[in-house]
Structures are given as C-alpha cells and as structure tokens.
Amino acid sequence: MHRAELNFLIDPFLTFKRVKKGYSMLLDSRYQLKDYGDYSIIGFNPKIILKQVNGEIYITEDNKDFKREGTFLDVLDYYLDLYKKPKSDLIFDGGFIGYLSYDLGMDLCKIKRKNKASTNIPEAFFAYYDEFIIIDHKNNTTIINTKDFDVVNLLKNIEEEYKIDNYIGNLELTSNFTKEEYKKGVERVREYIRQGEVYQVNISQQFYAKGFINPYDAYAILRRANYGPYNAFLEVDGGFILSTSPEQFIRKRGEYITTRPIKGTTKRSYDKEENEKLKKMLLESEKIKSELLMIIDLERNDLSKICYPGTVEVKNLFEVEEYATVNHLVSTIQGKLLDDIKFSDIIKAMFPGGSITGAPKLRSMEVIEEIENMSRGIYTGSIGYISNNGNFDFNIAIRTVVIDENGLYYNVGGGIVWDSDPEDEYEETLHKGRAIYSTFSTK
Numbered sequence: 408m409h410r411a412e413l414n415f416l417i418d419p420f421l422t423f424k425r426v427k428k429g430y431s432m433l434l435d436s437r438y439q440l441k442d443y444g445d446y447s448i449i450g451f452n453p454k455i456i457l458k459q460v461n462g463e464i465y466i467t468e469d470n471k472d473f474k475r476e477g478t479f480l481d482v483l484d485y486y487l488d489l490y491k492k493p494k495s496d497l498i499f500d501g502g503f504i505g506y507l508s509y510d511l512g513m514d515l516c517k518i519k520r521k522n523k524a525s526t527n528i529p530e531a532f533f534a535y536y537d538e539f540i541i542i543d544h545k546n547n548t549t550i551i552n553t554k555d556f557d558v559v560n561l562l563k564n565i566e567e568e569y570k571i572d573n574y575i576g577n578l579e580l581t582s583n584f585t586k587e588e589y590k591k592g593v594e595r596v597r598e599y600i601r602q603g604e605v606y607q608v609n610i611s612q613q614f615y616a617k618g619f620i621n622p623y624d625a626y627a628i629l630r631r632a633n634y635g636p637y638n639a640f641l642e643v644d645g646g647f648i649l650s651t652s653p654e655q656f657i658r659k660r661g662e663y664i665t666t667r668p669i670k671g672t673t674k675r676s677y678d679k680e681e682n683e684k685l686k687k688m689l690l691e692s693e694k695i696k697s698e699l700l701m702i703i704d705l706e707r708n709d710l711s712k713i714c715y716p717g718t719v720e721v722k723n724l725f726e727v728e729e730y731a732t733v734n735h736l737v738s739t740i741q742g743k744l745l746d747d748i749k750f751s752d753i754i755k756a757m758f759p760g761g762s763i764t765g766a767p768k769l770r771s772m773e774v775i776e777e778i779e780n781m782s783r784g785i786y787t788g789s790i791g792y793i794s795n796n797g798n799f800d801f802n803i804a805i806r807t808v809v810i811d812e813n814g815l816y817y818n819v820g821g822g823i824v825w826d827s828d829p830e831d832e833y834e835e836t837l838h839k840g841r842a843i844y845s846t847f848s849t850k
Contacts, residue, residue: 444636450536505533611820646811714742
C-alpha cells in the first residue's frame with residue numbers, strides 16, 4: 408500500500424470521479440463550520456461489502472457473495488473488531504463508509520413497517536476501504552492511500568483541471584401529499600399532542616420524478632447549490648444517494664461522543680441586515696427553543712445509556728448557524744463513552760436521531776408511519792464512516808436524494824408541536840427543500 412501527501416487541495420467530487428472503482432463513496436465536507444467540515448473522505452475499490460436487504464444480511468468478499476446469520480449490527484461489530492487498529496493521527500485510517508436507513512431504525516425500535524418503499528436500495532449498506540483519500544480543507548493538504556501509485560500521479564495533475572457545466576434533463580417533481588393533505592397531517596399530530604400521546608412529531612412529504620437522471624451531473628449541480636459540512640455521494644446496490652445534510656447525528660473522537668440536533672429553520676437571505684433579523688427571530692422564538700429543549704432532553708437520555716454517569720452535558724444550548732439556503736438553531740451535547748462500548752450499542756441507544764422522530768421517540772415513530780404514506784428509506788437515516796482507529800462521524804440524512812433506474816426521490820419535513828401552524832409548517836418544508844427542488848424541477 409502506498410501513502411502519499413500532496414501539499415495542495417483538490418476538488419473532492421472531481422477527485423472521486425477520477426479514482427472511483429467498484430462501489431465508491433464520497434463524504435464531501437467542504438463547508439467548514441467550527442470544527443465540522445474540515446475533511447472530505449473518498450473510499451474506492453472496496454475490500455468487503457456488507458448490506459441488509461429485506462431483513463437478510465449479505466457479504467461480498469474476495470468476489471464471492473454469501474449470506475450471514477445474525478443482525479446487521481452484530482456482523483458489522485465483528486468486522487470492526489477484526490480490522491481495529493491502534494490510535495493514529497489520521498481522521499480516517501481505513502474502515503467502513505456507508506449508511507443506516509430510517510427503516511432499519513424502525514426495525515431496531517420494533518416499530519411495524521406498513522408503508523411501501525419507493526426504491527430498492529438496501530436497508531443498510533457499508534463498504535470496507537483500505538484504499539482512500541483524505542482532503543484536509545483546514546490545512547490544505549491531501550493524503551492518498553492506495554495500492555496503485557498511478558493514482559497518486561493522476562491526482563497530482565488535476566489540480567487546475569477545467570470543470571464543465573452539468574445539465575439535468577426536463578423533470579416534473581410531484582409530492583405524495585397535496586398541500587391540504589400535508590396540513591391535515593399537521594392537524595393529526597396536534598390531535599395526538601392534545602390527547603397527551605406525544606409532545607412533538609416530525610412528519611415529511613416525499614417528492615419524486617420519473618425518468619433518467621445522471622446522478623453525477625445531478626450531484627455536481629446540487630453540491631454547488633446546497634454546500635454543507637455533511638454532503639455525501641454514495642454508489643450502492645440499486646442506485647445512488649446524494650446528500651446535502653447540514654446536521655450531525657453522532658461523532659466520536661477519542662473517548663467522547665457528540666450529537667448536534669437541529670430545530671428551527673428560516674430561509675437565509677444574502678442581504679446581511681435582513682439575515683441578521685432572521686437569525687435573531689430564531690434565537691428569540693420560544694416555540695422553536697421549546698422544540699429544541701425537548702429533543703435535547705431526549706438525546707441526553709439516549710447518551711446516558713452509553714456514557715459514564717455525570718459526563719453527559721450540553722456544551723452549547725442555542726446557536727444559530729448559517730448554511731447555503733437556510734439558517735438553523737442548533738445545540739451540542741457530549742458525553743464520555745463507557746469502556747468497551749460497541750458500535751452496535753451506540754446505534755441501539757441513539758438511532759434514529761431524536762431530532763427527526765419527535766418525543767417520546769417510539770410513539771412518535773408510530774405516528775410518523777401512520778401519517779406518511781411512503782416508507783422513508785434513507786431519509787432521516789444516517790450516512791458516515793467508522794475508521795479502524797475508532798473515529799466515526801455520521802450525519803442525519805436530510806436534504807438527501809435517492810436516484811435509481813426509475814427516477815429520483817427525496818423527503819422534506821419538520822417538527823410539529825401543539826402551537827404549530829399548518830400553513831407555516833408546509834412552507835417550512837419548501838424552504839428546506841428549495842435547493843433540491845430548484846436543482847431538478849423545470850417549473
């Protein structure tokens with residue numbers, strides 16, 4: 408294996424397209440925010456594929472496919488232990504890149520799935536990479552780990568390569584809800600709140616378009632329109648996943664795990680004075696802050712299952728952050744992990760993230776399945792990496808598109824509380840999906 412370092416940055420997606428081999432994946436984090444978005448990671452030429460399809464676990468290794476007994480997380484734990492390395496300075500020192508779908512989370516939480524899936528992508532999909540590229544946006548360097556030294560020479564020569572414009576064909580996006588149907592869904596959540604069954608529930612609508620879409624062209628446009636710290640492009644069985652998520656689900660560095668739930672959204676204005684007013688509105692909204700406080704309590708409870716007593720704390724209570732098209736209100740919660748905790752223990756305690764289910768989590772998930780008439784699939788699941796040295800980082804898969812042979816699909820939604828206004832909630836979903844809609848829609 409060759410390891411080389413280039414003392415300049417190269418474009419993550421351009422690099423990905425040049426080196427991809429087999430199922431390849433890009434974690435495209437070029438929007439730096441505090442200490443998030445400092446690194447982009449590319450995995451190519453995978454050694455192992457691990458996936459769950461219709462509840463069955465499959466492994467591809469040495470060009471052979473075979474079925475595995477047990478749960479997906481148990482099998483993943485086995486391989487994580489097999490490839491575990493001592494601590495290293497690299498943010499990613501080989502390991503798994505992939506996703507866990509919301510549907511898998513429903514299974515973990517023993518919530519009965521009733522809604523039909525829109526796509527045929529697996530419920531979970533991870534690939535193991537010992538060939539990878541790390542693009543360090545903070546220090547302006549690129550690290551390449553590969554068997555093929557020609558890859559190093561190739562990347563040395565694409566620093567200034569001309570980038571052509573991309574084009575998406577004529578598409579007509581349709582939602583699975585009319586505006587009035589979505590507003591009725593909001594009212595149904597409010598009725599459950601009135602009855603005391605839930606405090607908050609996140610519901611969404613699904614947009615779709617039929618026809619051929621080149622996923623590489625689509626992502627080239629989308630990443631310009633909706634850049635963020637947790638973007639991703641994944642090649643998986645059955646299709647492609649294009650994510651422009653701003654939200655962290657969980658991140659581990661050393662002994663500590665962090666989660667950063669988002670609640671509250673306004674559009675972002677490029678008029679500085681107007682945008683400051685919008686941000687102030689978020690920070691001063693008692694409704695939005697109460698929504699976020701409910702999720703903070705839920706996340707603290709989840710973290711307490713896997714962290715030492717007394718170590719779970721809210722590092723930042725309310726922070727307003729700017730993204731490409733919206734402003735969000737965010738909190739940061741951290742805890743010190745128990746010794747010998749497994750990745751499966753963490754996922755069972757935390758997944759799906761409370762910011763996109765509601766509170767209490769299990770009842771909220773039941774209400775979501777009742778109101779939404781299509782399976783969520785990858786939406787509000789999680790995309791990220793697990794490094795051999797113990798680091799991991801996962802997003803919440805919002806602002807995320809699936810493209811398959813039939814067309815494209817994505818969801819947008821929001822948290823509903825007692826004083827939610829149905830009209831406002833519907834409009835908020837449009838704000839959140841604006842960059843995706845304008846990328847694909849011909850209207």
